[in-house]
Amino acid sequence: MAQRPIITLTSDFGLRDHFVGTVKGVILNIVPEAEIVDLCHSVAAFDVLDGALTLAAAYSYFPAGTVHMVVVDPGVGSARRPLVATTERYEFVAPDNGVLSLIYRREERLRVHWASAQHYFLRPVSQTFHARDIFAPVAAYLAKGVAPAKFGEEISDFVRLDLPRPQRLDNSSLRGTVLKADHFGNLLTNITPQEAPVLLQPGSAGLRILVGEREVAGLKTSYADGAAGEVFGIVGSMGYLEIVANQASAAQILGAGKGCNVDLVLSRPAVAG
Amino acid sequence: MAQRPIITLTSDFGLRDHFVGTVKGVILNIVPEAEIVDLCHSVAAFDVLDGALTLAAAYSYFPAGTVHMVVVDPGVGSARRPLVATTERYEFVAPDNGVLSLIYRREERLRVHWASAQHYFLRPVSQTFHARDIFAPVAAYLAKGVAPAKFGEEISDFVRLDLPRPQRLDNSSLRGTVLKADHFGNLLTNITPQEAPVLLQPGSAGLRILVGEREVAGLKTSYADGAAGEVFGIVGSMGYLEIVANQASAAQILGAGKGCNVDLVLSRPAVAG
Amino acid sequence: MAQRPIITLTSDFGLRDHFVGTVKGVILNIVPEAEIVDLCHSVAAFDVLDGALTLAAAYSYFPAGTVHMVVVDPGVGSARRPLVATTERYEFVAPDNGVLSLIYRREERLRVHWASAQHYFLRPVSQTFHARDIFAPVAAYLAKGVAPAKFGEEISDFVRLDLPRPQRLDNSSLRGTVLKADHFGNLLTNITPQEAPVLLQPGSAGLRILVGEREVAGLKTSYADGAAGEVFGIVGSMGYLEIVANQASAAQILGAGKGCNVDLVLSRPAVAG
Numbered sequence: 001m002a003q004r005p006i007i008t009l010t011s012d013f014g015l016r017d018h019f020v021g022t023v024k025g026v027i028l029n030i031v032p033e034a035e036i037v038d039l040c041h042s043v044a045a046f047d048v049l050d051g052a053l054t055l056a057a058a059y060s061y062f063p064a065g066t067v068h069m070v071v072v073d074p075g076v077g078s079a080r081r082p083l084v085a086t087t088e089r090y091e092f093v094a095p096d097n098g099v100l101s102l103i104y105r106r107e108e109r110l111r112v113h114w115a116s117a118q119h120y121f122l123r124p125v126s127q128t129f130h131a132r133d134i135f136a137p138v139a140a141y142l143a144k145g146v147a148p149a150k151f152g153e154e155i156s157d158f159v160r161l162d163l164p165r166p167q168r169l170d171n172s173s174l175r176g177t178v179l180k181a182d183h184f185g186n187l188l189t190n191i192t193p194q195e196a197p198v199l200l201q202p203g204s205a206g207l208r209i210l211v212g213e214r215e216v217a218g219l220k221t222s223y224a225d226g227a228a229g230e231v232f233g234i235v236g237s238m239g240y241l242e243i244v245a246n247q248a249s250a251a252q253i254l255g256a257g258k259g260c261n262v263d264l265v266l267s268r269p270a271v272a273g
Numbered sequence: 274m275a276q277r278p279i280i281t282l283t284s285d286f287g288l289r290d291h292f293v294g295t296v297k298g299v300i301l302n303i304v305p306e307a308e309i310v311d312l313c314h315s316v317a318a319f320d321v322l323d324g325a326l327t328l329a330a331a332y333s334y335f336p337a338g339t340v341h342m343v344v345v346d347p348g349v350g351s352a353r354r355p356l357v358a359t360t361e362r363y364e365f366v367a368p369d370n371g372v373l374s375l376i377y378r379r380e381e382r383l384r385v386h387w388a389s390a391q392h393y394f395l396r397p398v399s400q401t402f403h404a405r406d407i408f409a410p411v412a413a414y415l416a417k418g419v420a421p422a423k424f425g426e427e428i429s430d431f432v433r434l435d436l437p438r439p440q441r442l443d444n445s446s447l448r449g450t451v452l453k454a455d456h457f458g459n460l461l462t463n464i465t466p467q468e469a470p471v472l473l474q475p476g477s478a479g480l481r482i483l484v485g486e487r488e489v490a491g492l493k494t495s496y497a498d499g500a501a502g503e504v505f506g507i508v509g510s511m512g513y514l515e516i517v518a519n520q521a522s523a524a525q526i527l528g529a530g531k532g533c534n535v536d537l538v539l540s541r542p543a544v545a546g
Numbered sequence: 547m548a549q550r551p552i553i554t555l556t557s558d559f560g561l562r563d564h565f566v567g568t569v570k571g572v573i574l575n576i577v578p579e580a581e582i583v584d585l586c587h588s589v590a591a592f593d594v595l596d597g598a599l600t601l602a603a604a605y606s607y608f609p610a611g612t613v614h615m616v617v618v619d620p621g622v623g624s625a626r627r628p629l630v631a632t633t634e635r636y637e638f639v640a641p642d643n644g645v646l647s648l649i650y651r652r653e654e655r656l657r658v659h660w661a662s663a664q665h666y667f668l669r670p671v672s673q674t675f676h677a678r679d680i681f682a683p684v685a686a687y688l689a690k691g692v693a694p695a696k697f698g699e700e701i702s703d704f705v706r707l708d709l710p711r712p713q714r715l716d717n718s719s720l721r722g723t724v725l726k727a728d729h730f731g732n733l734l735t736n737i738t739p740q741e742a743p744v745l746l747q748p749g750s751a752g753l754r755i756l757v758g759e760r761e762v763a764g765l766k767t768s769y770a771d772g773a774a775g776e777v778f779g780i781v782g783s784m785g786y787l788e789i790v791a792n793q794a795s796a797a798q799i800l801g802a803g804k805g806c807n808v809d810l811v812l813s814r815p816a817v818a819g
Contacts, residue, residue, distance in 0.1 A: 003578050008567065014456035015288065015561065018330040021281065021312030025334030028310070032276050032336050036310070037574070037582070039567030045457055046520045057564040061571030061678070063578050074520045077495025127495035129510035132334070183560035184591055222623025222673035237675035247592045247620045287729035288561065291603040294554065294585030298607030301583070305549050305609050309583070318730055319793045347793045350768025400768035402783035405607070 005143035006035045006063060010055050011071045011131065012043040019129070023071075023136045026122065030140035039068070044180075046074040048099045049161060053179060053188075056102035057238050059090060069131075069139040070094040077127040082115040082134050083158060084148045091148065093139040095130070098161030105160075116152035166191050172266040176241070178211075181257045185249020187211070189262045191241040196264055199235050209233045210263040211243055211256050223247070278416035279308045279336060283328050283343045284404065285316040292402070296409045299395065303413035312341070317453075319347040321372045322434060326452060326461075329375035330511050332363060342404075342412040343367040350400040355388040355407050356431060357421045364421065366412040368403070371434030378433075389425035439464050445539040449514070451484075454530045458522020460484070462535045464514040469537055472508055482506045483536040484516055484529050496520070551689035552581045552609060556601050557617045557677065558589040565675070569617075569682045572668065576686035585614070590726075592620040594645045595707060599725060599734075602648035603784050605636060615677075615685040616640040623673035628661040628680050629704060630694045637694065639685040641676070644707030651706075662698035712737050718812040722787070724757075727803045731795020733757070735808045737787040742810055745781050755779045756809040757789055757802050769793070 007027060013019040024036050039058055043051040051072035059068050066089075073080075073095045085092040085100055087107040093115070094100050104110060115138050118125075122133040138151060166176035176191035193199040198207050202219045209216050209232075217232035226232050226246035231253055236242035243250045243262065251257055280300060286292040297309050312331055316324040324345035332341050339362075346353075346368045358365040358373055360380040366388070367373050377383060388411050391398075395406040411424060439449035449464035466472040471480050475492045482489050482505075490505035499505050499519035504526055509515035516523045516535065524530055553573060559565040570582050585604050589597040597618035605614050612635075619626075619641045631638040631646055633653040639661070640646050650656060661684050664671075668679040684697060712722035722737035739745040744753050748765045755762050755778075763778035772778050772792035777799055782788035789796045789808065797803055 006574060006578070008571075010567070015313065016315040016456045018313055018327045019456075021283070021310065021327075022331040022334050024310050024312075025281075025331055025336075025339075028279060028308075028339075029334060029336045032279070035574075037567065037570050039570075040561065040564055042562040054564045054567075058568040058571055061568050061575060063571075063575045066571075066574075075497055078497035126510040128507060128515075132510065182563045183565075224621055224624035234674060237672040237678065242674075288586065289588040289729045291586055291600045292729075294556070294583065294600075295604040295607050297583050297585075298554075298604055298609075298612075301552060301581075301612075302607060302609045305552070348770055351770035399783040401780060401788075405783065 003063070003065065004033045004035050005031060006037060006066045007139050007143050008037045008039040008059070008062065008066060008068045009041070010039040010043065010051060010068070011041045012045045012047065012051065013041050013071070013131070015041055019131065023131050026132055026136040027140040030137060031144045034140065034143050043072050046072065048072050048074070048097050049163070050180060051099045052102045052161065052163075055099070056106070059103070062090070064089040067091045067093065067139050067143045069135055070099050071131040071135050072099050073097065073130060076130050081155075082130065082138065084113045084115050084138060084142065084151050086111045086113075086148050091142050093135050093142065095135075096159050098159040100158075101161040101163070104158075111148065112155055112158050113148045114152040114155050117150065120146075120151060164190055166195050169263070174264045176262045176264070178243070178256060178258055178260040178262060179240075181251040185245070185251035186236070187243040187250050187254075187256060187260070187262075188236065188238070189241045189243065191262065191264065192239055193235060196241070198264065198266060199241055206266050208265040208267060209243070210265065211254050212260050214254060216243060216254070229253070276336070276338065277306045277308050278304060279310060279339045280412050280416050281310045281312040281332070281335065281339060281341045282314070283312040283316065283324060283341070283345075284314045285318045285320065285324065285345045286314050286404070288314055292404065296404050299405055299409040300413040303410060304417045307413065307416050316345050319345070321345050321347070321370050322436070323453060324372045325375045325434065325436075328372070329379070332376070335363070337362040340364045340366065340412050340416045342408055343372050344404040344408050345372050346370065346403060349403050354428075355403065355411065357386045357388050357411065357415065357424050359384045359386075359421050364415050366408050366415065368408075369432050371432045373431075374434040374436070377431070384421065385428055385431050386421045387425040387428050390423065393419075393424060437463055439468050442536070447537045449535045449537070451516070451529060451531055451533040451535060452513075454524040458518070458524035459509070460516040460523050460527075460529060460533070460535075461509065461511070462514045462516065464535065464537065465512055466508060469514070471537065471539060472514055479540050481538040481540060482516070483538065484527050485533050487527060489516060489527070502526070549609070549611065550579045550581050551577060552583060552612045553685050553689050554583045554585040554605070554608060554612060554614045555587070556585040556589065556597060556614070557587045558591045558593065558597065559587050559617070559677070561587055565677065569677050572678055572682040573686045576683060577690045580686065580689050589618050592618070594618050594620070594643050595709070596726060597645045598648045598707065598709075601645070602652070605649070608636070610635040613637045613639065613685050613689045615681055616645050617677040617681050618645050619643065619676060622676050627701075628676065628684065630659045630661050630684065630688065630697050632657045632659075632694050637688050639681050639688065641681075642705050644705040646704075647707040647709070650704070657694065658701055658704050659694045660698040660701050663696065666692075666697060710736055712741050715809070720810045722808045722810070724789070724802060724804055724806040724808060725786075727797040731791070731797035732782065733789040733796050733800075733802060733806070733808075734782065734784070735787045735789065737808065737810065738785055739781060742787070744810065744812060745787055752812050754811040754813055755789070756811065757800050758806050760800060762789060762800070775799070
C-alpha cells in the first residue's frame with residue numbers, strides 16, 4: 001500500500017484563531033488523503049530564529065518523504081520569495097527569510113527552488129495570509145507528487161541566518177547565550193560539546209557555569225540528579241547545554257530568559273581528551 | 274478509493290482538559306477511519322459570535338463532504354436544540370444558538386434538521402457535556418453516511434444572530450466595531466469594502482481611520498507597508514478592515530480590543546467608483 | 547479493511563516547543579499509517595495525579611485496540627521503569643510513577659510489563675527526553691502489533707497512587723477536595739454519588755455545600771439552572787461533584803482552586819434512599 005503523504009506544520013500562528021484550521025482545509029482540499037501533523041504553532045511571533053530552532057529539533061525524526069511547511073513570515077506581503085527546499089529525505093516549504101537556515105547547514109544534498117508558479121496558488125492571493133494562499137497549496141501539491149522544479153527556478157542566493165555562536169572570552173572561558181526558555185523553564189543555550197568538550201565530562205570539578213552574574217551548580221547527567229531548588233547544567237536532548245532544575249523552572253528561579261549570557265569558566269586547565 | 278470522511282472541530286473548550294480528546298474518542302469509536310481536524314478550540318468561552326466568526330473564516334476551504342462540528346454552547350443542558358445543517362458542500366453539527374448564523378447567511382442551499390433521534394446519542398446523556406454525548410456521535414454518524422433527515426424533523430425557526438453591522442453616522446462617516454483581536458494583535462472589524470467602497474482605494478488621501486478617539490494611519494496594502502510602530506488599516510484575508518501594525522500588536526499599542534468603535538471618516542466627498 | 551492503529555498522546559509538554567511534534571515524528575517513522583490523537587498536552591507540569599485524571603476521563607471512549615501513551619514524567623533519567631499495561635480493550639505506555647493508577651483501579655483484566663528491551667528504543671537514549679527515545683517507539687511498535695511480553699518481563703509491583711478520598715467529618719458531613727479547575731473555571735472535586743448518595747437528589751433542601759469557608763448554592767442539574775453570578779454544585783460529566791457557575795468561572799468568583807476543601811453538610815438527616 002502506498003504510504004499516505006505526511007505534511008508537518010510549524011508556525012507562529014498560535015491556536016487562538018482560525019489560521020491553522022484554514023491552512024489544513026486548503027491542504028486537504030488538494031490532497032484529501034494527507035496526514036497533517038502539527039509540529040508547533042507557538043513559535044514566538046515574527047521570530048524566525050525560534051522557528052528555525054523548533055523545526056531543527058524535530059524534522060529529522062519524521063519518515064522520509066515528509067513535507068515540512070514552516071511559516072514564520074514577518075515579511076508577508078513584501079517581495080520575499082516563497083521557497084521549496086529539497087534534501088535527501090524531505091521537502092520543505094517556507095518563506096525565504098532564513099527560517100530554513102539550520103536545514104541548509106545540516107543537510108548535504110540540498111536544492112532550493114523559488115516557488116513562483118502562480119497556477120499552484122489560491123487566487124486571489126491575499127497580502128496578509130500567504131500560508132493559506134501560497135505555502136499550503138505548494139506543500140499540498142508537493143505532497144501529491146509535483147516535482148520541486150515545477151514550482152519555479154532553482155536558486156542559490158537564498159537567505160541564511162547566522163545562529164549566534166559562543167565566543168571564547170579567553171583561554172579558560174566561553175560565553176554563550178540563552179536561545180529560548182521552554183515550557184518547563186529549561187534554558188536552552190547555544191553551547192554544544194563540540195565547542196566545549198568539557199561538557200562531555202559531567203562532574204568535572206573545574207567547570208563553573210554562570211547565567212548572567214549568577215553561578216549555578218555544575219554539570220549533571222539528568223534532571224533527577226539535581227537537589228530540590230538547585231539549578232544546574234545538562235547536555236539536553238537536542239545536544240545543547242541547558243540550564244535546568246529538577247521539577248522546577250530554572251527560568252523562574254533565575255529570572256532569566258532568551259538573550260541572557262551563559263559563561264563556562266574552567267578554574268584550572270582542562271585535562272586532555 | 275473512497276475518500277475517508279473529514280470532521281472538523283470548533284469549540285471553546287480550550288486545550289487544558291480532556292474535553293477535546295474525549296470528543297475525538299467518541300467519534301473514532303463510531304467511525305474509526307475518520308480524519309479529525311482541529312479547526313480551533315480557543316473560541317472565547319461562551320461567545321457564540323466568536324465561534325461563528327472562526328467557523329466562517331475557515332469552513333469553505335475544506336473539501337466537499339466535510340462535516341463541521343461546532344460546539345460553543347452556553348445553553349448546554351437547557352432546551353436549546355441540537356442541529357444538523359446541510360449546505361451544497363458541507364454538513365454542520367451545532368447547538369441551535371446562532372453559532373451557524375454566518376453559514377445561514379452565506380449559503381443558498383440550506384436545510385436544517387433538529388437532531389432529536391436519541392438512538393444516535395451516547396447514553397446516558399449528561400447535562401453538561403453534550404459535545405461528547407450528542408454532537409460527537411451525530412457528527413460521526415453523519416460522516417459515516419447517515420442522512421440528515423434520519424436525525425429528526427426539518428425546521429425553519431432556527432436561531433439567527435445578527436452580526437453587529439456598521440452604522441452610517443452621516444454622509445461622510447461610518448462607525449464599525451472591533452469583532453476580535455487575533456493572536457498577533459490585529460483588530461478585526463466588521464467593516465467590509467461592500468459597505469465602505471473607499472476601502473478599495475488604499476492610499477486614498479481623504480480617508481481617516483479612528484479607533485476609539487485615536488486616529489491611526491490610513492489604509493495600506495500589506496503589513497510590510499507600515500513603518501515601525503505605525504498602526505494602520507488593511508483589508509485583511511477575511512475581507513474585513515483590520516487595524517494592524519508591522520510586526521507588532523495594534524491591540525497592545527492602542528490598548529484596544531473587542532467592542533471598540535472604529536470610525537471611517539471621509540474628510541471630503543469620495544470620488545466616484 | 548484492517549483498521550489503522552490509533553495512538554493517543556497525553557503529556558505535560560505544553561504546545562510551546564517541539565516536544566509533541568518530535569514524538570509524532572518518531573511514531574510515524576515506525577508506523578506511518580498510525581492515527582495519532584492529541585488527548586491533552588496541558589497536564590500540569592510534573593503533576594502525575596493531574597495526568598491520571600485527564601487520561602481516566604477520556605480513555606474509555608476510544609475504539610478497542612487504541613494505544614494510550616501518557617508521559618508525565620518527573621523522574622525522567624532516574625531508575626523509574628517504562629511500562630506497557632494491557633487491559634481488555636487498550637494498551638497503555640507510561641512511566642511507572644502512578645500515572646496509570648486510575649486505570650489499574652478500574653480495569654479488571656490487567657497485565658503490566660516492564661518495557662526494558664532496548665532494541666525497541668531510539669539510540670542513544672537521552673537522559674531527558676524518554677518520550678522521544680523510549681515511550682514513543684514502544685507505543686509505535688505496540689500499535690504495529692508487537693506483543694506486550696516482547697518488551698520485557700511482567701511485573702506486579704508497579705506504583706499505585708492513592709487518589710485523595712473524601713473524609714467523613716461526622717454523621718452529617720463529608721469533606722472532599724478540589725482536584726482541578728478546568729478551562730471554564732469549574733472546580734472538579736473528588737466527591738461522587740457513591741460516597742455521598744445525597745448528590746443523587748438535586749434540590750434536596752437539607753444539603754449545604756461549602757468551598758473553604760464559603761457556602762455556595764445547593765445542587766442543581768445543569769449549568770443552565772443557575773442564576774447569573776450564582777455558584778452551585780452539579781454532578782458533572784465525569785461523575786464527580788463539580789462546583790460551577792452558569793456561563794462564568796466558579797474558580798474566579800470564589801478565588802478557589804486545586805486543593806481547596808469542599809464540605810457537604812446535611813442540616814438534617816437525609817431521607818432514606
